[in-house]
Amino acid sequence: MENLMRTFPERSFDVTNWIEACIGLPLCLLTRKTLDLEGEEAVLRTRNCCCSCTQRRPYAQLTLLEERSLCFGTCAAINSDLAPMNDKNEGGIVPGCGCSRSLVQEIVQELNLRKDGRGKIAQVRQQKFMLDKIGKLALQVPMLLKHFGVTYPPEEATLQRVFAQATPVVRPLSEVAVTQQLHDFETNQYDVTCCCESLLCTTKLLELAPDEAVLTTRQYITGSVVTSRVPYANIESVDSVQSCACLSQLEAGELTKPPGRQGHMPIQPGFGCSRSLVEAIRADLQARVDVRGNLGQIKQLEQMMHRFDDFATEFALILDKLGADASYPPLQETMRQLYGDQAPSTIPVGTHSLPSRVFDTAAYNVRNDVLNCCCLALTCGIAGCTSHSLTLESEQAVERISNNCMSSIDRKPYAQLRAVDEEICCCCHGVNGWFPGWCGDTRTVQEIAAELQARKVGRGNIAQIRNQENTMVKAVDIRSDVLLKQQGLQYPPSQEAMTAMYGVQPPLLPSATAEAGQGIHASASEQMPTRNFDITSMFERVFCCCQTTHLELNDEEAVFRRKSCCLKAVRREPYAQLGSVEPAQLCCGVCVNVHTDQNMVCPGCGCSHDKVREVATELQNRKVKRGNIAQIRQQENLMVEIIKLGIKADMLMHSEGVQYPPTQAKMMEAGDAFQVVGPRGRPHVIRCCS
Numbered sequence: 188m189e190n191l192m193r194t195f196p197e198r199s200f201d202v203t204n205w206i207e208a209c210i211g212l213p214l215c216l217l218t219r220k221t222l223d224l225e226g227e228e229a230v231l232r233t234r235n236c237c238c239s240c241t242q243r244r245p246y247a248q249l250t251l252l253e254e255r256s257l258c259f260g261t262c263a264a265i266n267s268d269l270a271p272m273n274d275k276n277e278g279g280i281v282p283g284c285g286c287s288r289s290l291v292q293e294i295v296q297e298l299n300l301r302k303d304g305r306g307k308i309a310q311v312r313q314q315k316f317m318l319d320k321i322g323k324l325a326l327q328v329p330m331l332l333k334h335f336g337v338t339y340p341p342e343e344a345t346l347q348r349v350f351a352q353a354t355p356v357v358r359p360l361s362e363v364a365v366t367q368q369l370h371d372f373e374t375n376q377y378d379v380t381c382c383c384e385s386l387l388c389t390t391k392l393l394e395l396a397p398d399e400a401v402l403t404t405r406q407y408i409t410g411s412v413v414t415s416r417v418p419y420a421n422i423e424s425v426d427s428v429q430s431c432a433c434l435s436q437l438e439a440g441e442l443t444k445p446p447g448r449q450g451h452m453p454i455q456p457g458f459g460c461s462r463s464l465v466e467a468i469r470a471d472l473q474a475r476v477d478v479r480g481n482l483g484q485i486k487q488l489e490q491m492m493h494r495f496d497d498f499a500t501e502f503a504l505i506l507d508k509l510g511a512d513a514s515y516p517p518l519q520e521t522m523r524q525l526y527g528d529q530a531p532s533t534i535p536v537g538t539h540s541l542p543s544r545v546f547d548t549a550a551y552n553v554r555n556d557v558l559n560c561c562c563l564a565l566t567c568g569i570a571g572c573t574s575h576s577l578t579l580e581s582e583q584a585v586e587r588i589s590n591n592c593m594s595s596i597d598r599k600p601y602a603q604l605r606a607v608d609e610e611i612c613c614c615c616h617g618v619n620g621w622f623p624g625w626c627g628d629t630r631t632v633q634e635i636a637a638e639l640q641a642r643k644v645g646r647g648n649i650a651q652i653r654n655q656e657n658t659m660v661k662a663v664d665i666r667s668d669v670l671l672k673q674q675g676l677q678y679p680p681s682q683e684a685m686t687a688m689y690g691v692q693p694p695l696l697p698s699a700t701a702e703a704g705q706g707i708h709a710s711a712s713e714q715m716p717t718r719n720f721d722i723t724s725m726f727e728r729v730f731c732c733c734q735t736t737h738l739e740l741n742d743e744e745a746v747f748r749r750k751s752c753c754l755k756a757v758r759r760e761p762y763a764q765l766g767s768v769e770p771a772q773l774c775c776g777v778c779v780n781v782h783t784d785q786n787m788v789c790p791g792c793g794c795s796h797d798k799v800r801e802v803a804t805e806l807q808n809r810k811v812k813r814g815n816i817a818q819i820r821q822q823e824n825l826m827v828e829i830i831k832l833g834i835k836a837d838m839l840m841h842s843e844g845v846q847y848p849p850t851q852a853k854m855m856e857a858g859d860a861f862q863v864v865g866p867r868g869r870p871h872v873i874r875c876c877s
Contacts, residue, residue: 219234
């Protein structure tokens with residue numbers, strides 16, 4: 188469990204580039220840089236006597252981490268979201284005089300450990316662990332139903348009596364007592380060196396590891412080595428592009444477009460005509476992104492939520508059969524018997540009635556007729572009419588562009604949509620860069636914007652945190668405690684009981700000091716009230732036709748609204764994708780602003796320190812309580828509850844003499860038994876309850 192819930196000590200590194208610092212000495216500008224690695228975030232601070240700025244990002248938002256080695260290993264630098272390098276290799280983190288290779292390697296190693304332990308990779312590994320535990324519970328609880336003689340599915344009268352307030356949906360046992368495995372991927376390597384790169388003594392190797400994609404570029408003349416690591420959950424889309432009839436290349440989000448670069452550096456192996464190889468890489472990478480990415484995490488959370496609903500129903504039926512309190516919230520007397528004077532005064536209930544949704548497929552023609560005419564004119568009609576369509580599938584948006592000269596397919600899961608931007612400029616109306624028709628058909632644009640927003644909320648990061656909140660507040664933990672109390676068992680069990688159940692190496696128990704239902708992170712996420720700020724700058728009022736900008740911070744996202752006599756624009760950013768929101772001070776601290784990844788807040792004349800500080804504090808708090816950090820903490824809470832529930836189920840099975848897994852004789856019994864696949868791939872037979 189410790190490997191799945193890693194915590195890290197705070198560390199600090201001086202990453203000042205002394206060459207850069209010396210250049211500013213004649214102007215008395217000695218720029219210092221420090222990199223602080225906190226428990227949940229990496230913080231890069233840059234300061235001199237004129238300005239100061241801070242980049243603060245959760246480890247889950249470090250989409251790319253590149254270690255660059257130049258001059259046969261003499262020089263070293265780091266390219267990341269904290270300090271991206273541009274196309275000219277300017278920027279990045281270059282400590283010392285550029286030759287501090289050991290320091291760069293230490294920082295990269297530390298950042299990779301924290302990315303793995305507190306980022307997207309950690310979430311995937313934790314979910315795999317939880318699915319295995321839930322798979323075992325999905326078999327044990329029906330066995331307890333059978334042991335206690337509970338009729339399942341229950342009669343309607345029983346449902347009305349036990350669940351008077353809200354009758355749950357009782358799924359068939361054939362759907363309840365099943366286990367599902369998270370697909371494991373092997374490591375595959377592909378030589379993606381282009382023929383032109385071979386002439387320059389350069390090689391490219393793409394390694395698709397179980398949890399991340401690693402692209403290594405070696406230049407043998409200069410001795411430079413660039414290693415890019417991108418978790419699959421941070422790859423926005425995987426797209427194959429065909430052009431000039433035979434050329435084929437692959438674009439894969441941050442893997443081919445590192446932070447700081449304006450365009451993609453596509454993967455184009457061989458002479459550029461290896462369509463079969465490009466398609467094989469695309470299919471392999473897409474499969475990993477689907478399972479290990481945000482889309483896979485949302486689906487697995489939905490499965491867990493359904494399983495917890497099943498467990499809550501099954502435990503309530505067992506308690507009713509034994510004559511114990513099966514109500515939820517339980518009676519206050521029951522709570523005092525369970526937890527004594529430390530019994531929580533309020534019991535959490537589901538906060539979101541519809542945390543995630545299922546959507547039908549919708550298709551739109553988003554071709555810009557003006558650009559289509561320009562393409563026809565520039566190619567003298569050779570390209571033909573361009574087809575440009577947008578298909579909103581259940582889990583992803585698919586954009587297809589094709590004509591006689593090229594074709595491309597862009598797939599982007601809704602969980603990777605950074606924002607939904609609707610804009611009206613004079614007579615042009617568009618959303619996320621699409622302007623269908625001649626000037627953007629207003630009705631089509633509004634419909635696409637509404638659909639994208641609904642799918643971003645119902646199938647994206649917002650749905651993920653809502654599912655976690657709903658799952659954590661289920662009644663399973665308390666009802667299992669009531670059942671243990673009814674059977675005369677005490678949690679946590681004694682060391683002798685643990686040894687009797689698990690042998691000489693029993694598993695470690697989670698802390699029993701946390702409040703019931705809260706796990707190890709109290710208030711891991713919170714519901715936020717809506718707040719509004721006028722963040723209009725004087726520059727906008729004077730030079731942008733009296734434009735105004737308002738910021739709305741609702742429960743799930745930041746909404747920026749700009750309006751003038753010729754412009755109306757709305758941009759919605761989920762808190763999980765805001766990026767750094769630290770104030771930056773300029774002109775010796777006189778001017779101040781705060782940036783997200785896609786917007787800037789600089790109200791008034793740029794000197795509104797109090798307002799900027801207030802906005803930055805609100806954004807940071809919501810980013811922590813409704814973003815990636817909240818997701819990690821909620822998932823760790825959920826994992827603790829699942830571990831506790833598994834031990835409680837083992838205690839009941841051991842106390843009642845119910846053997847798990849069933850003996851071969853039990854498995855071979857005829858009747859109404861059915862076979863399912865256990866958490867380790869072993870066949871188990873669970874007899875349906877009569």
